[in-house]
Amino acid sequence: MSNITYRLEQKRNLVTELPGPRSSELTARRKAAVAAGVGSSVPVYATDADGGIIVDVDGNSLIDLGSGIAVTSVGASDPRVAAAVAEQAAHFTHTCFMVTPYEGYVAVAEKLAELTPGDYEKRSVLFNSGAEAVENAVKVARLATGRNAVVAFDHAYHGRTNLTMALTAKNMPYKAHFGPFAPEVYRMPMSYPYRDEAGITGEQAAQRAITMIEKQIGADQLAAIIIEPIQGEGGFIVPAPGFLPTLVAWAKANDVVFIADEVQTGFARTGQWFACEDEGIVPDIITMAKGIAGGLPLSAITGRADLLDKVHAGGLGGTYGGNPIACAGALAALDSMVEYDLRERARNIGDKALTRLRALAADVDVIGDVRGRGAMLAIEIVKPGTDTPDPDLTKAIAARALEQGVIILTCGTYGNVVRLLPPLVIDDELLDDGLTVLEDAIRTAR
Structure with a gap:
């Protein structure tokens, strides 16, 4: 890490009881x-x-030791991010990219195409939150495949909107009393090395899930598999080696869209730009948020051009998606990640x-x-x-x-x-x- 000049003294100091x-x-x-x-x-x-x-x-x-839940990876007041945000705010805070577009949105999309795994042609869409990114990734997969079913996993967390609550596993506090939830979401067993039966390999754990998918859903009915390469809210569960590659291979063989939810794991958090790089995973669509913009609300999906470009004009977007200030923050945060x-x-x-x-x-x-x-x-x-x-x-x-x-x-x-x-x-x-x-x-x- 390059030398960083801190604005505040980097020292713990209590002057009152907590809370004061x-x-x-x-x-x-x-x-x-x-x-x-x-x-x-x-x-x-x-x-x-x-x-x-x-x-x-x-x-x-x-x-x-929390970074606002993995958001402020470059710090909560990185000088480059603060300066970029101030400069952009002095010119315009909003026009809505769907009405009057601007370069910052395009530049972020170009950067994401460069950083995300895969050498295929890519497209991106920008949103505000991780839940929005996940929901839109599923929308793309369903439209592109013409199928409805989506598989998520035990211990998963994907958000708090209606669809993403259906994808999320834990009931309390995320789902309790908020149903009914979106249909055609199926849950499969995760690889959880600490709590799995002794000796089960990643490949075997994946095959266990695949067998259930084939028997309970049918590959020809499945639009997408969505998974966090390292699960977040579920307990920072790192699947056994081989689990993810086996799922990816099966998804590819059956024309199922593989979505890597990297909302919490992305942008250098795990030692790679994205956690799926550790086993060479190349998702069809990747969802991102949290650390992307140095604390500004921004999220994105990046994926295969042939999938995202199937969506009709106006089918993806949102009033604040890819806000110009958030885009300025993202470009600055990514530069700081490289410099540091x-x-x-x-x-x-x-x-x-x-x-x-x-x-x-x-x-x-x-x-x-x-x-x-x-x-x-x-x-x-x-x-x-x-x-x-x-x-x-x-x-x-x-x-x-x-x-x-x-x-x-x-x-x-x-x-x-x-x-x-x-x-x-x-x-x-x-x-x-x-x-x-x-x-x-x-x-x-x-």
């Missing part, structure tokens, strides 16, 4: 104004952020963190598994000496870390996974401090 008085005041205001259905992981309110630090309204400097060599930095973060976490796992009896790739890492918390998920201890670990000024996120189908998504620009000293606090929390939280 101003954060507590804002919580009271929030309860009177914001719907109760909108949750927050931590009870502190941000006023500034840079590199791996978030400063709250009470003046506390906290270590950020954040793919290599993600690999370095992974090497450093995994070494420490695996040593910790060997010394305590509440860690069932340590896994991940690059700067997308997970610790599965279990009841001592078993593989039984312990969501209560997981919550206690996150709370204990926050008390010491470190923000960590949890996830998992069973609510028992600590996930680490630090900004890729975090420096080694701050990362080490954050890991030390986390290790102490795992040892002491009860």
